[in-house]
Amino acid sequence: MHAIRLEGPRLLKLAEVPMPETDGRQVRMRVCACGICGSDLHYWQSGLGMDGKPGLILGHEFCGTVDDPGPRSDLAKEARITALPLNPCGFCESCTGGLSHLCLQGMKRPIPGNNSPGAFAEYMLLRPDMVRALPDSISDKQAVLIEPAAVALHAVRQAGIKVGDRVLIVGGGPIGVLVAAWARIAGAGLVVLSEVDAFRRAFAKSRGDVDAVLNGKDPELVCKLKKLSGSGFDMAIETSAKDQGCHAALAALKPRGTLVLAGISFAAQQIPTLLAVIKEIRILGAFAYHLDEFDTALTFIAEKRLAVEDLVTKTIGFDEVQNTFQQLSSPLPDQMKVMIKP
Ligand SMILES: [Zn+2]
Ligand SMILES: [Zn+2]
Numbered sequence: 001m002h003a004i005r006l007e008g009p010r011l012l013k014l015a016e017v018p019m020p021e022t023d024g025r026q027v028r029m030r031v032c033a034c035g036i037c038g039s040d041l042h043y044w045q046s047g048l049g050m051d052g053k054p055g056l057i058l059g060h061e062f063c064g065t066v067d068d069p070g071p072r073s074d075l076a077k078e079a080r081i082t083a084l085p086l087n088p089c090g091f092c093e094s095c096t097g098g099l100s101h102l103c104l105q106g107m108k109r110p111i112p113g114n115n116s117p118g119a120f121a122e123y124m125l126l127r128p129d130m131v132r133a134l135p136d137s138i139s140d141k142q143a144v145l146i147e148p149a150a151v152a153l154h155a156v157r158q159a160g161i162k163v164g165d166r167v168l169i170v171g172g173g174p175i176g177v178l179v180a181a182w183a184r185i186a187g188a189g190l191v192v193l194s195e196v197d198a199f200r201r202a203f204a205k206s207r208g209d210v211d212a213v214l215n216g217k218d219p220e221l222v223c224k225l226k227k228l229s230g231s232g233f234d235m236a237i238e239t240s241a242k243d244q245g246c247h248a249a250l251a252a253l254k255p256r257g258t259l260v261l262a263g264i265s266f267a268a269q270q271i272p273t274l275l276a277v278i279k280e281i282r283i284l285g286a287f288a289y290h291l292d293e294f295d296t297a298l299t300f301i302a303e304k305r306l307a308v309e310d311l312v313t314k315t316i317g318f319d320e321v322q323n324t325f326q327q328l329s330s331p332l333p334d335q336m337k338v339m340i341k342p
Pocket of ligand 1: 037038039060061
């Protein structure tokens with residue numbers, strides 16, 4: 001089969017690789033579509049998977065059809081499916097405590113698209129209990145956004161948004177705009193988003209979930225945020241993983257406000273801890289999602305309560321993947337989610 005392999009720093013290549021063999025304990029999926037995620041770009045930059053080895057097949061936001069159902073006898077061949085790209089052990093303290101997304105075995109276990117073959121390929125193997133059937137009401141474009149929508153939902157749940165809360169979202173990439181949508185669903189009274197890129201600001205505005213969109217590079221940003229929120233935001237969800245973003249969030253929060261760090265930066269960040277101290281800010285991380293949050297995202301998308309299809313701004317074939325990664329790594333990619341179709 002064909003697959004896109006990460007062969008070195010900033011180098012993805014189309015390769016002929018063996019068809020993944022199942023031993024009867026996995027589901028084999030024929031891939032229909034896969035989204036490109038910010039974390040894929042991190043791997044692309046380094047040329048190595050999470051295990052520090054080259055040759056990884058990326059891709060963890062996918063959908064497809066059943067090629068071999070394996071132990072999932074409830075699934076017909078050709079049935080449309082997706083899956084959680086997680087592989088919790090089920091036995092550790094996190095897993096037994098309902099936090100399987102924080103499994104203590106972590107990356108010691110194979111995780112699709114991170115340290116084991118992902119969906120930039122014609123076929124891939126899936127852990128049977130992670131597979132979800134897709135209703136016909138969900139298109140491929142919508143299906144590849146279930147996973148990012150689950151990430152955004154988890155960040156919103158971590159923030160603990162209540163009806164009427166004033167919410168600041170830093171970063172207007174796919175996760176930022178999905179956080180805005182969930183914040184609205186959760187009942188936020190004021191939703192403000194800051195973003196440095198003009199294309200993404202216009203996109204966020206077009207979605208209608210935000211009351212105001214501000215330029216993240218505006219020197220008056222903090223001043224404008226304070227004006228918009230009155231006495232400060234109740235919570236801020238930082239999705240950009242940039243120092244300036246964390247700074248703006250801490251400055252714009254009310255005393256005892258909540259900062260949720262939902263962006264991924266492989267480099268250490270500098271944040272003004274003094275602001276957190278003197279305002280007694282509660283700082284929380286948000287990583288991945290609970291299994292049921294993935295299912296909630298799927299249901300909300302299927303029932304058209306969460307609009308995601310417009311986030312796919314480009315669809316490409318295998319031959320365009322390397323060029324597209326180059327474009328996406330530029331400061332102004334002018335894209336939201338790019339979807340690959342094998
Ligand atoms: Zn992702
Ligand atoms: Zn575990």
